[in-house]
Amino acid sequence: LIDVAEWAENNVASVLCSCLATHALLKHFHGIDRQPMQQKRWGVFSHRISDELHPLIRDINTRFDVPHSRYNDISREQLTAAGLNVLAESADGGVHLAVSPDQARVIYFQGHPEYDRVSLLKEYKREVLRFASGERKDVPPFPENYFPDAARQLIEPALADTAALADILDRAVEPHLDNTWGDTAKAIINNWLGIVYQLTNLERTKQFMPDVDPDDPLNIRKQLKQK
Known part of the structure; x- marks a missing residue:
C-alpha cells in the first residue's frame, strides 16, 4: 500500500482512500498515530459538512449518513494539528472526510462510503x-x-x-435494510473525479496541467491568504 501511495505522489493528481488505508497513509505522510477505542465503532452515523466551500463537497447534502466499521480512530484535533482540513464529521462517528494540507492530493475517508446496503x-x-x-x-x-x-x-x-x-x-x-448513504457517497466521488480531470495533464507522462501548483492544486490556500 505504501509503495502504491509513494508512486501515486509523483504520478497522479489525487488519491482517495478509506478506513484502514486512510490510517496507513496518515501515518506515512503525516506521522499521525491512530488511537484504539474502547468499543468498535460499528454502524451507520449521521455526519455534517464542516467546510461548505470546498469543491469536493459542492452541491451535496449538508447532513448525510456514513457506515463505519473500525476499532481505531483519528480525531479532528490530530488532523488539524497536522494541517489537514476536516470536511465532514459526526459527534458519534467522529471525522469521516478530510483532505491533505494542499486541499486535493489525498482524500481521506475514515468511514466506508463504498459499503452497499448489506x-x-x-x-x-x-x-x-x-x-x-x-x-x-x-x-x-x-x-x-x-x-x-x-x-x-x-x-x-x-x-x-x-x-x-x-x-x-x-x-x-x-x-x-436501507441504504441511506450511497447517493451522497457517489456525489462526493463524482466531485473528486471532476477535480482529477481538471488537474490532470492530457499527456500521460505529465502529472498536472501546466498552470497547476502541486502544493495548492485548487488555489484554495492562495485564496485563503488573500482574505
Whole structure:
C-alpha cells in the first residue's frame, strides 16, 4: 500500500482512500498515530459538512449518513494539528472526510462510503457465526442505527439458534435494510473525479496541467491568504 501511495505522489493528481488505508497513509505522510477505542465503532452515523466551500463537497447534502466499521480512530484535533482540513464529521462517528494540507492530493475517508446496503449485515453475520463456533465469547451487538425495529424483532428470538439465524439474516432481515448513504457517497466521488480531470495533464507522462501548483492544486490556500 505504501509503495502504491509513494508512486501515486509523483504520478497522479489525487488519491482517495478509506478506513484502514486512510490510517496507513496518515501515518506515512503525516506521522499521525491512530488511537484504539474502547468499543468498535460499528454502524451507520449521521455526519455534517464542516467546510461548505470546498469543491469536493459542492452541491451535496449538508447532513448525510456514513457506515463505519473500525476499532481505531483519528480525531479532528490530530488532523488539524497536522494541517489537514476536516470536511465532514459526526459527534458519534467522529471525522469521516478530510483532505491533505494542499486541499486535493489525498482524500481521506475514515468511514466506508463504498459499503452497499448489506455490507454491515454480512459483517454481523460473520460475528454471529464466530460466536456460534466459540471463536467469539460474547453475543455480537447490533451495528448502531442499522437494523430497524422490524429487523431486530426477527433477530432477537433467533439468537439462541445461530444456525437458523444465519438463514433469517439472509432471507428475512435483508428486505428491511436501507441504504441511506450511497447517493451522497457517489456525489462526493463524482466531485473528486471532476477535480482529477481538471488537474490532470492530457499527456500521460505529465502529472498536472501546466498552470497547476502541486502544493495548492485548487488555489484554495492562495485564496485563503488573500482574505
